Amino acid sequence: MPFDIQKLVRPNIAKLKPYSSAKDEFTGVAEILLDANENSLGSPLTQWYNRYPDPYQKEIKKKLSVIKSVPVNQIFLGNGSDEIIDLLYRAFCEPGKDNIIICPPTYPMYEVSANINDVAIQSAPLLTDFQLNVAHIEQLVNVNTKIIWICSPNNPTGNSLDRIDIEVILNHFDGLVVVDEAYINFSKQKSFVQSLVDYPNLVVLQTLSKAWGLAGLRVGMCFANEEVIDYLNKVKAPYNISTVNQSLVLKALEEVGQVNDMIKELVAMRIALAEVLQNMPMVEQVYPSDANFLLVKIPNATSLYQYLLTKGIVVRNRSSLLNCADTIRITVGTEAENTQLVDAMADWIDMNFE
Ligand SMILES: Cc1ncc(COP(=O)(O)O)c(C=O)c1O
Structure with missing residues (x-):
């Protein structure tokens, strides 16, 4: 099915003129920075904490691009995957009109975030072996279905979901299929990150909170087609990952x-x-x-x-x-x-x- 981002994105977000931060407007290096109303005298802590962080976390993305073999422009970082879950709703789901599909029992934030954003929830429970009920999912899809949430390995059941089932959904559904791989590093299954080239509607979530041991830093990763990433960048708060967290993540990424x-x-x-x-x-x-x-x-x-x-x-x-x-x-x-x-x-x- 053809992928049409314009049919997916909320009309107000398609039209949105995003905030243009000082760091968006001047990206070079300069001696004297009088553009962002920072404290020019410094801070009680390390000097450079007085400056706003890189809004697009370019250094981290460069490293992740190598580790994950994904182009930089197909990576988005959030304040935990939880922020990315919320941003996907805010960018793609019209409150009071659109709906999403979850497959319980699963990670409860897909549902909580939908409720916060006033997005209707349709439920296709996992089968008794905790695998996807593909027929039920396909029955539920209607013109206002924007996202199908798939968690693999699934929280709280622990099992990986059948790859072929996920591929069937990716092939038949023209909305976003989010595969949340928070626990993928503990699994023998192949990540879906390498399938981004095959599926423009695929969104893969991963996190530094589990295998990387960095839950306290709150950094989640989203890998998707560039158009999806562009909309997430449009909607996010300008400086969503702090300077401290960016520098600690850069250090941690050396320790594969x-x-x-x-x-x-x-x-x-x-x-x-x-x-x-x-x-x-x-x-x-x-x-x-x-x-x-x-x-x-x-x-x-x-x-x-x-x-x-x-x-x-x-x-x-x-x-x-x-x-x-x-x-x-x-x-x-x-x-x-x-x-x-x-x-x-x-x-x-x-x-x-x-
Ligand atoms: C499946 C799943 N996705 C996302 C998250 C949240 O991850 P983060 O710490 O990156 O917000 C969790 C946390 O338990 C999870 O189990």
Whole structure:
């Protein structure tokens, strides 16, 4: 199906004359900068914090372009992927008119952000094996459907979604298909980033919050066709990633080797933890995971959750989510943390079921 960005973008955004910052209007190097109403005397901290950051994070994008093999003009950075989720709504979904499709149980921000932006939500629940219900998704699509949200590996179930299913959706739907790959580094599956050349309607989200260990810096990445990226740049706040965060990210991006080592270690611990949990009495299921967490089904999960809290261990009770009754989601911890968790669970099982 032909991709027509003009049919997708909100008319007010298509017409929008974006804010032109001082850094947009002068991009060169100069001795004397009297253009942005910064404090010319400096700051109580390092001198250059008195200056606004690069609005387009060019240095970071240059490095990411090499790491991800994606052209710089197909990369957008947000204050976490959460900001990018919101910006996609603001650029492409007309409040009170357009709709999107989610596939629950999944990352709740797709729904929350839709509600904030007054965008209608249509739901095509995952099948019992937590795979996409492609037929149901296709049934729901109508002329006002702008985005289909796909999370792979999926939070909170942990599994990767079938690539062929995602490709079918990409081929049949002329709106945006957002594949959220927040956990892709923990998976053996191939990223969709390399498929951008094949699908103009594909938007891939990744984040530095998981495998890169930089959740505190709030940096999310979006890879998409240049027209989509241009609209995100039009809509975003001028300086959405701070100077401090940009310089720390640049430093971190030098450490691909260390990050790969952490990924290997976390995946090995996930596999080991899954095996231990699966062999515990009362554990009904440890769902297959391609992420850095495990979804575990166990009777009275809410009471287990409360018990773990009393032992100083916080997991996520996911029991209220669709098709997740009696489940907790456990992030893979350090070796010592995983042992403590398993010991506490074993005590709770002994107390409640023996
Ligand atoms: C699937 C998914 N997408 C996005 C996010 C948010 O990422 P960020 O920290 O980049 O906002 C999360 C966080 O848990 C997530 O699970």
